Amino acid sequence: MTKSIIPAKLNKTKDKLVLLDQTLLPEKEKYLELDQREDIWEAIKNLRVRGAPAIGIAAAFGLYVCLNQYQTDSVSELRKELKEISNYLATSRPTAVNLFWALKRMEKRFEAEASADKSVKAIKEALLEESNNILKEDQKMDQAIGEHALKLLKPGMGLLTHCNAGGLATSGYGTAEAPMYLGFDRGYDFKIYADETRPLLQGSRLTAFELNKAGLDVTVITDNMAAQVMKEGKIDAVLVGSDRIAANGDAANKIGTLGVAILAKEYQIPVYFLAPTSTIDLQTKTGADIEIELRDGEEIRNGFGRRTAPHSVKVYNPAFDVTPASYITAIITEKGIIKPPFKKGIKGLF
């Protein structure tokens, strides 16, 4: 299956970041071409581009596009501008560690070139190369994650997924959806159940859109149906992505994942978190240390422009929750499969 949709890429001739505006899916496929830091920040903040790896890729290209406009012959002036843009983009969303990982990787490349006394022009070219490398490596990692995951799955299985961790969240096949695509190519005939995933419906709007478009067998269910499909024996495994995995194996993912994991434990269904190693944050000791993004209450009171709660009512709208390692059967990365209990911590397990 060729990868048809790349949610974040660079238009080199125009020197613009090109984003598929995911807020318009599934009805409209519209691409944005951005070269202003405020517009790139807004696109990440409002989930026009979303999903941990895709956010990192968008930030890397965005940093390059904005810095390339800055005219100077001074490397130290360029460094100041780079840090300003990077620090600004880093304020767009707090939970997905890939955003910070990608920005730090671009800064590291800058310093490597600067310490080799490269010119401003050469440094800018190196940052373009680094941002392209991040995208290409992500595509390869998705493939590797999919291959490792298939070792744990069998043809004909029922798979439940939550939110979107597919091609719209990365530059390749996705993470949780990667084995689904690879399995489809190999005749595995998976029956996929996609939770709608309130409040922004990444499951019904995005996962169902991309899997359906590619011809996979996907059924949308509401978030409160997860227990029922498990009870009916329709689900053999839960596969989800992640936005940040702490050093002890606790994993942050879209709000509602914790509930799915608890239900899966009750029905003795394995729960697999699939993510590139860039999502593992060894500086974050446990899930309790992961900052959870709180989003605007209007996403719930007035979701998609339909008022379903009074203007003045209070709303609590955390975008993620944390699943303790004890509820996770395995974490599947491009480097292999790791299983709790992570007594030694994840470091050194691969």
Ligand SMILES: CSC[C@H]1O[C@H](OP(=O)(O)O)[C@H](O)[C@@H]1O
């Ligand atoms: C492959 S990471 C996808 C991850 O990101 C999603 O969050 P959001 O749509 O808010 O960016 C969700 O947590 C997915 O599992």
